[in-house]
Amino acid sequence: MATALVGIGRTSFSRRSGRTTRAMAVEACRAALADAGMAVADVDGMVCFQVGDSAHPGDVSYALGKDELAWSYSVYAGGNVVSDLIALASASIEAGLCRSVLVYRSLNGRSGHRLGSMEAPVQVPDDAQFDAPSGFLVPPQWFAMWARRHMHTYGTTSQDLGAIAVQQRTHAMANEHAIMKDPLTLDQYLQGRWINEPFRVFDCTYEIDAAVAVLVTSEAVAQSTRHKPVWLVGSGSSQSGSTWTAWDDQTAMYSRTAAPRLWNSTGLRPADMDVALMYDCFTYTVMATMEDYGFCGKGEVGDFYREGRATYGGDIVVNPHGGLLSEGYVHGLNHHYEAVLQLRGDAGVRQVPDARTALVTAGGGPYGGAVVYSADRP
């Protein structure tokens, strides 16, 4: 049985929503259903991920008008699980647990709790207890630590990281939904304030308030929806319990094992992809995962971008919506929204010509995964 994404929905992306995460999730879910031409009654499954910052499927589905769900799941996790949740929704449908699943992420990522910040004082448990004394506790520190090692090993420069940020901003300028649409030059990137060296402000995702939902369903249901279905071809994941500190090679991420898993299971190669939505909580995440998924060799990403190989007319268009860096941080689910737009041919002025296949990655560091979507039934 094949499964497909048949509906996409989202709220506006803002710096201060003034709304609950439940209200935003409901709006995004209703939009996804309307997009598919389906009714609330047609959905019997719902799944989300959150870090204690969002409404759960029971609350969202009730507000949506459902009295109960046949299957629901909420996992405390970050962007590393997005592709796994799409695959899980698909597997749940194939297993007969439910017929159609809304996958959503809703967060007040800017006006509420910000992932790059901490309220003090705190006692830090678990593996992070060893990092507490150094204040080494937030993602823009972990990824910067790894980026520095990549610079040492491969001669990577700030200009290389900047090339990614600049390209994505250029893409975002053609996306009216993006929150950061002002032009960004390499000089402006280099003059950006430091966050944690070697990261400047433009290396970091732009946190926003927003919700995104995608609707996954079976082939049978997909036949009667409004748009051409976007088919799930396969997925590959690698989730490690290594700490950021214990990880053996900071120049490679989870993708060193997830990528071969994905390509082997799908029988596809990087060259078969038309568009890539690379998870970009930070520029360095794009860099290390571009290498691991096989779009270029180690240390070659800077040149890859400067030579125009990551944009229209190049090898592959990477993050045509501007990515999490410029469209805004909906924890990676907005990558799946963009993939569906592109594979339907509905991306407007930023449409990747003849896009038939998309790679969408999720997460970074020790944990993450990816899915491949196709406009053609697998």
Add this chain to the structure above:
Amino acid sequence: MSDFAALTPQPLPDPDTQDFWDSLGKGELGICRCQECSLWMHPPLERCRACAGAVAIESVSGAGTVVSFIVVRQPTVPGRLPPYVVATVELQEQRGLHLVAVLHAEPDAVHVGDRVQAEVVPLPGGDFRVPEFRPAP
């Protein structure tokens, strides 16, 4: 001690890590080591992750090499005033045995591969003692 330093996040020990902190409390940097296969592991575990053998905290030299480092420029986590350096250090006892700690050095003077030496110092804001690094003499 400034009020800001008193906000430094504190570790919350658990049964797997209590001996590690107790060792530091006595002024010794000790790392979890398997008593069967001799593997060092950090963070500490109740049993060895390679052979499931019994473990104990054993003192280490504190000598190591900088694997990578950041210069914290934005005060996202309270307790220390930027700029300061946080380094991933590979301890000389075993390849891949990493520890993250503050490195007391001028940011511009730090390089990957530098030799460093741990010392055990009080952590502001509580009763813990922690390892911090300085350039090796």
